Amino acid sequence: MGFFFEVLIGGLLSGVLYSLVALGFVLIYKASGVFNFAQGAMVFFAALTFVGFMEVLPGWTGLEAGSRAVFWFAFVLSLGAMVVLGVLTERVVLRPLVNQPHITLFMATIGLTFLIEGIVQAIWGSHVRGLDLGITDEPIEWILDSADIIVSKFDVFAATLAGVLVASLALFFQYTKVGRALRAVADDHQAALSIGIPLQHIWAIVWSVAGFVALVAGLIWGARSGVQFALTFTALKALPVLILGGFTSVPGAIVGGLIIGASEKLAEVYLGPFVGGGIEGWFPYVLALLFLLVRPEGLFGEKHIDRV
Amino acid sequence: MTNTATANAAASAAPYLSINNVEVIYDHVILVLKGVSLQVEKGSIVALLGANGAGKSTTLKSISNLLGAERGDVTKGSIEFKGQRIEKMTPNDLVKRGVIQVMEGRHCFGHLTIEENLLTGAYTRSISRSELKDSLEKVYHYFPRLKTRRSSQAGYTSGGEQQMCAIGRALMAKPEMILLDEPSMGLAPQIVEEIFEIVKDLNTKEQVSFLLAEQNTMVALRYADFGYIMENGRIVMEGVASELATNEDVKEFYLGLAGEGRKSFRDVKHYRRRKRWLS
Numbered sequence A: 001m002g003f004f005f006e007v008l009i010g011g012l013l014s015g016v017l018y019s020l021v022a023l024g025f026v027l028i029y030k031a032s033g034v035f036n037f038a039q040g041a042m043v044f045f046a047a048l049t050f051v052g053f054m055e056v057l058p059g060w061t062g063l064e065a066g067s068r069a070v071f072w073f074a075f076v077l078s079l080g081a082m083v084v085l086g087v088l089t090e091r092v093v094l095r096p097l098v099n100q101p102h103i104t105l106f107m108a109t110i111g112l113t114f115l116i117e118g119i120v121q122a123i124w125g126s127h128v129r130g131l132d133l134g135i136t137d138e139p140i141e142w143i144l145d146s147a148d149i150i151v152s153k154f155d156v157f158a159a160t161l162a163g164v165l166v167a168s169l170a171l172f173f174q175y176t177k178v179g180r181a182l183r184a185v186a187d188d189h190q191a192a193l194s195i196g197i198p199l200q201h202i203w204a205i206v207w208s209v210a211g212f213v214a215l216v217a218g219l220i221w222g223a224r225s226g227v228q229f230a231l232t233f234t235a236l237k238a239l240p241v242l243i244l245g246g247f248t249s250v251p252g253a254i255v256g257g258l259i260i261g262a263s264e265k266l267a268e269v270y271l272g273p274f275v276g277g278g279i280e281g282w283f284p285y286v287l288a289l290l291f292l293l294v295r296p297e298g299l300f301g302e303k304h305i306d307r308v
Numbered sequence B: 001m002t003n004t005a006t007a008n009a010a011a012s013a014a015p016y017l018s019i020n021n022v023e024v025i026y027d028h029v030i031l032v033l034k035g036v037s038l039q040v041e042k043g044s045i046v047a048l049l050g051a052n053g054a055g056k057s058t059t060l061k062s063i064s065n066l067l068g069a070e071r072g073d074v075t076k077g078s079i080e081f082k083g084q085r086i087e088k089m090t091p092n093d094l095v096k097r098g099v100i101q102v103m104e105g106r107h108c109f110g111h112l113t114i115e116e117n118l119l120t121g122a123y124t125r126s127i128s129r130s131e132l133k134d135s136l137e138k139v140y141h142y143f144p145r146l147k148t149r150r151s152s153q154a155g156y157t158s159g160g161e162q163q164m165c166a167i168g169r170a171l172m173a174k175p176e177m178i179l180l181d182e183p184s185m186g187l188a189p190q191i192v193e194e195i196f197e198i199v200k201d202l203n204t205k206e207q208v209s210f211l212l213a214e215q216n217t218m219v220a221l222r223y224a225d226f227g228y229i230m231e232n233g234r235i236v237m238e239g240v241a242s243e244l245a246t247n248e249d250v251k252e253f254y255l256g257l258a259g260e261g262r263k264s265f266r267d268v269k270h271y272r273r274r275k276r277w278l279s
Helices: A002-032 A039-061 A068-097 A102-124 A141-147 A153-175 A177-187 A189-194 A199-225 A229-245 A250-275 A283-294 B002-012 B056-064 B091-097 B114-120 B129-142 B144-148 B159-171 B189-205 B217-223 B241-246 B248-254 B265-278
Strands: B017-026 B030-040 B045-049 B072-081 B099-102 B177-181 B209-214 B226-231 B234-240
Touching (some): A002 A153, A002 A199, A002 A229, A039 A068, A039 A229, A068 A102, A153 A177, A153 A199, A153 A250, A177 A189, A177 A199, A229 A250, A229 A283, B030 B056, B030 B072, B030 B234, B045 B189, B056 B072, B056 B177, B056 B209, B091 B099, B099 B159, B129 B159, B144 B159, B159 B189, B189 B217, B217 B241
Parallel strands (some): B045 B226
16 A cells, blocks of 8 residues: 555646646736747757856856855846746737637747757757756655655655746736636637727736746756756657646646646556556546547637637 | 718817828738828717728727737828827826727726726826725726625626726726727626616716727717717728717618618619718
């Protein structure tokens, strides 16, 4: 039984990271109706920019390499870069395509994906880099002692961080003026425009927030598996999460991430041996497909409200 | 003639909202407004009447500048509000200046509650929490029904409640002038009366001016001070509302209240063509 919980907890904790990536999709999809295929590229861009700044900042400023000051300086600069990226995307890609069919915007974000990947690698280089956040990936001792379960310190740290981020975003959406405006824009662009909400500002804010989420996700994923091109594929893991949780729901992204994380680990351990293992990679998609048949709008997805 | 008399009167007074010879083209090719001119005096209710596709909504959208989002453009003419040209301003600027449109078909934010809908209306104002609460209470005072539904999702409320929500939301921006597009659309007659009563109330008590586009000519003329009739992208007739309501031509062609039998289609065509030349 201890082993079962170990797998379950490990799965849930990694699931929080899927939630974080999925959250980036949900934010943009809700506010601008665009399925932003470039979200994975944004995660990669953020992580690589951060690592890049970590490397060059000591040389530029004379700060001690690897110090706390360099970390926060790099964090702020990367965040700035994500905001610039978000605003530029809104200006150059979204604004000229206003009123175009969704598929056109979707194609535009696919193009954007490769553009972002190309530009960031041209600036910082494409070799794999390590990223050390100062949290080691080792079991928490008191849990190991008392319950004989291995729970990684790093996983707990990452999950807590993601949890706090998600909770604060949810509060922001629910209770602030800008949050309300974001939800209003998500519901009806035209009406939002008619009451004087400037859509461009709102979109710029959403893309910046999505950039911030991508940065946090990129740091955590990067610290675990190295900052490399493969980070862009983490975005694809968010797809089954979205299908499960619903494209328009923040809580859906969280619960979906937890379910996908836990079920893929459990499936790997308990079902894997019967089919020769290695099902972790595709099991979430099977789950998502099954789910599509039963509840196409996802667990928490908004049903289209249609009064006749 | 009374028409020219009122036109002269409007011209001599400083115009509050005036649209001069406006032409609107959609998608660079479709000519929708072919030189529309109209005035709204401060504190008045002006009705813009006409059939489907006459250009009423486009006229309102050219003022609120929601045209841009629909690929429409004001290509000729000028629009002035309190002596300032406004045709190049964004909807955000216009709302801040006190001109706001309530769109046709209500367009409430379906997944937001009624109260959240109203709160978004105050987006352009930087006001304190207590001022916001006062504004909210004022809207609830005019629309007591909204107060009882304040925490329901707007998408699940009735058509009348949604129309009230849309007007209330506009009020939250503290407008001087509301452009109201088809408030009666799809509503039961007594709800329409209720809404027009509130419009009249807002007009007298809050000094909000209204320019309202309506197909429901009879009701609109009963509450309006002045009326314009549009057809095919032009104004074909204008006058004091009470006079328009009793005008034989209007009765015949727009109210369907012809005195002696139906006229043949040819006569109608002739009449329209003549009127167009006159305007």
